[in-house]
Amino acid sequence: MIEITENDISIEDVIDSIRTAEAGAVVMFLGTVRAEPELEGLELESYKDMALEKLHELRKLALDKFSIIDLSIIHRIGKITVGEDIVIIVVNAARRTDAFSACKFLIDELKVTAPIWKKELGPGTWVNGEVPKQGKIEIERLSGMVDISSKEIVHRSATAEGYVTLLEPTIESIKSQQIKKGDVLEAAKLAAINAVKQTPMLIPLCHPIPITGVDVNFKFFDTGLKVSCTVKADYKTGVEMEALSGVNCALLTIWDMVKYLEKDEAGQYPTTRIHDIRVIRKEKG
Numbered sequence: 001m002i003e004i005t006e007n008d009i010s011i012e013d014v015i016d017s018i019r020t021a022e023a024g025a026v027v028m029f030l031g032t033v034r035a036e037p038e039l040e041g042l043e044l045e046s047y048k049d050m051a052l053e054k055l056h057e058l059r060k061l062a063l064d065k066f067s068i069i070d071l072s073i074i075h076r077i078g079k080i081t082v083g084e085d086i087v088i089i090v091v092n093a094a095r096r097t098d099a100f101s102a103c104k105f106l107i108d109e110l111k112v113t114a115p116i117w118k119k120e121l122g123p124g125t126w127v128n129g130e131v132p133k134q135g136k137i138e139i140e141r142l143s144g145m146v147d148i149s150s151k152e153i154v155h156r157s158a159t160a161e162g163y164v165t166l167l168e169p170t171i172e173s174i175k176s177q178q179i180k181k182g183d184v185l186e187a188a189k190l191a192a193i194n195a196v197k198q199t200p201m202l203i204p205l206c207h208p209i210p211i212t213g214v215d216v217n218f219k220f221f222d223t224g225l226k227v228s229c230t231v232k233a234d235y236k237t238g239v240e241m242e243a244l245s246g247v248n249c250a251l252l253t254i255w256d257m258v259k260y261l262e263k264d265e266a267g268q269y270p271t272t273r274i275h276d277i278r279v280i281r282k283e284k285g
Helices: 011-018 048-065 096-113 168-175 184-197 240-262
Strands: 002-005 025-032 041-046 070-076 078-081 085-093 116-121 154-165 211-221 224-235 273-284
Touching (some): 011 025, 011 070, 048 096, 154 240, 168 211, 168 240
Antiparallel strands (some): 025 085, 041 078, 070 085
């Protein structure tokens, strides 16, 4: 059972959905809205088809990685008050250690990779856990590039991803290569690779890194397109910024190539949106 819902979660129904005679352990994680000063609740939003796709990917990863029988993930969206349930993950396995490990893996990965975001609701209208700052903003003096001369050279990789929301006819035009400027995916891939190589020129305090590999991938959804970029290097510092630069430039290139299809009658972009750009995985050594 994989669901994203605005309704209350029935814990009993979720557990019953994966009960089997072969399972010696059923482990459950239940995430709730905890009470904090001035917090009245959360408002969770998502692009449902993209989020469901990610949850199904996580299910497959967990089944391949751990010796478990089955699992269920139910995630709520909409307005949720303090004390109410946000997400439930239930895993069954022959042995409890496998069920515990898989459950922890799933909630850790879900929090990082699923395109579900929150707004905290309260008297000050908190956003992502931060109260809006009042008054003068002070800018600290930059201290300069970090000295990494004493660090060891090791293999490093990072994967970033991001999404662009597009109209359905635009998506079909990309798939059928009917865009005036040419092959959108090929142009976006080249843009990503070039941005990876130019990251130290774009971000002032990034070190030049000897890149050994760049892999750019695309995935279509009914409401848009996902871009993922994996960057590899053998060096003293990591490649997260390079991966993020690649994703950003690819998404901007996609928008640029299809913007004539996305405009409304007033020349505006009412639905086009780049969002949820993040590092989903980093490896070292």
